[in-house]
Amino acid sequence: MLQQRVLxxxxxxxxxxxxxxxxxxxxxALVVLVLMAAAAWEWGRLNGCAMLPALLLGAGCVALCLLxxxxxxxxxxxxxxxxxxxxxxxxxxxxxLRAGVTGWPRIPMTVRLVAGVVALWLAWLAAVQARxxxxxxxxxxxxxxxxxxxxxxGAGRALGLRFTRQKLAPSISPGKxxxxxxxxAVGVLLLAWGWVxxxxxxxxxxxxxxxxxxxxxxWLLLPVVLFxxxxxxxxxxxxSLIKRAAGAKDSSRLLPxxxxxxxxxxxxLPTLPxxxxxxxxx
Numbered sequence: 001m002l003q004q005r006v007l008x009x010x011x012x013x014x015x016x017x018x019x020x021x022x023x024x025x026x027x028x029a030l031v032v033l034v035l036m037a038a039a040a041w042e043w044g045r046l047n048g049c050a051m052l053p054a055l056l057l058g059a060g061c062v063a064l065c066l067l068x069x070x071x072x073x074x075x076x077x078x079x080x081x082x083x084x085x086x087x088x089x090x091x092x093x094x095x096x097l098r099a100g101v102t103g104w105p106r107i108p109m110t111v112r113l114v115a116g117v118v119a120l121w122l123a124w125l126a127a128v129q130a131r132x133x134x135x136x137x138x139x140x141x142x143x144x145x146x147x148x149x150x151x152x153x154g155a156g157r158a159l160g161l162r163f164t165r166q167k168l169a170p171s172i173s174p175g176k177x178x179x180x181x182x183x184x185a186v187g188v189l190l191l192a193w194g195w196v197x198x199x200x201x202x203x204x205x206x207x208x209x210x211x212x213x214x215x216x217x218x219w220l221l222l223p224v225v226l227f228x229x230x231x232x233x234x235x236x237x238x239x240s241l242i243k244r245a246a247g248a249k250d251s252s253r254l255l256p257x258x259x260x261x262x263x264x265x266x267x268x269l270p271t272l273p274x275x276x277x278x279x280x281x282x
Contacts, residue, residue, distance in 0.1 A: 007256075025131045029131070032127050032128065033062060033065055033066075033124060036061055036123065037058040037061055038254055038260075039120050039251075039262045040057050040058040040062075040116065041054045042252045042254070042261060042262045043116040043251075044116075045252065046243065046246045047113060047246070057117065061117045064117065064121045065121055074128055074129060075132065077280060078276075082276045082280050083277060083280075085126075085276075088119075092115070092238075093231070093235075093237075093238060093270070097169070097237060097238070100172070101241055101245050102245075104242060120269070122269075122272075123269045123272050125273075126275065130272065130279075136206045136208050137207065144191065144192075144228055144229070144232065144271065147187050148184040148187065149184070149236075149267060150187070151183045152181060152184035152233065153180065155186075156183065158183075159177070159179040164177065164179065168180070168181060168233075169237055172237055172241045173237055176233075176236075184229050185225075188228075191210075195208050195210045196208070196221075209278065212279065213278065213282070227274075228271050228274055228275070231270040231274060235267040239263070239266035250263055
C-alpha cells in the first residue's frame, strides 16, 4: 500500500509540477480541469448516480469551467463571487455538520448534485486565478492545507485525547481529535511566520497569501490563518460525512493508494476560494 501511494504521488507530481511552473497558466488550468471533471464524476457516484449520469455531471463541470474561461473570468476581479463563495462554504459547513450523516440523504438529489458541481467549479476558478496572481501565492494557499493535514495527523497520533475527553466528530470521522486541530493551527502559524520571513529575506516578486495578510497587520494574519485552518478541517469532515452517508470508504479508486480525487482535494475546495476572497479584499 505504501509503495502504491508513493508511486501515485510521484506520478501526480510529474504531471502537476511542470504544469505549475510553465510560463503560461494554460497547462495548469487544463490539468486541474481534468481533476475537477474526475471529482465531479466521483460526486455523482457518491450521490447515487449511475455511470452515465455521473459522467454527464463531470462533463457539465467541464462545460461550466470552459464557459467562464471563454467569458474571460479568469483575468477579472471577482470580489462579489468570492465573497459569495465564502458565505456559501461557511453556511454549508455549519448546516451539514449540524445535520450530520443522517441529514445528507434528506437533501434533494438535484440540490446535492448542483452544489457539488458549483463547489468544484469555484475551486477550479480559484486555483487558476491564484496561479495567475503568482506561483508563490498559489503555493502558500496549497501549503496551508498540506501542512494543516500533516500537523493534524502528527499531533493527533502523538497526543491522542490527552487534553480533551471528546473526539472532534466521532459520528463522522472517528479518527479526528481536537488535539489534531490544535496541531494543525500551530503548524500553519509556524508555516506562515517562516514563509513571511523567507520572503523578506529573498525579496520575492509576488507576495504569498501570508505576506499579504502580514503587510496589513500581524493581528489580521492570526485570525485569518486560524479561520482557513478551520475551514480546511471542515472540508475534510464534509467529505467524510458524505462518504459515510453513501457507505463508501473512498470517493473512488482513481488514485491507487490514495482513493479518489475528492479524497485528495476535499480540504482545498473551501480554502482556495477563501484565499481568493481574502486576496480580493486586500
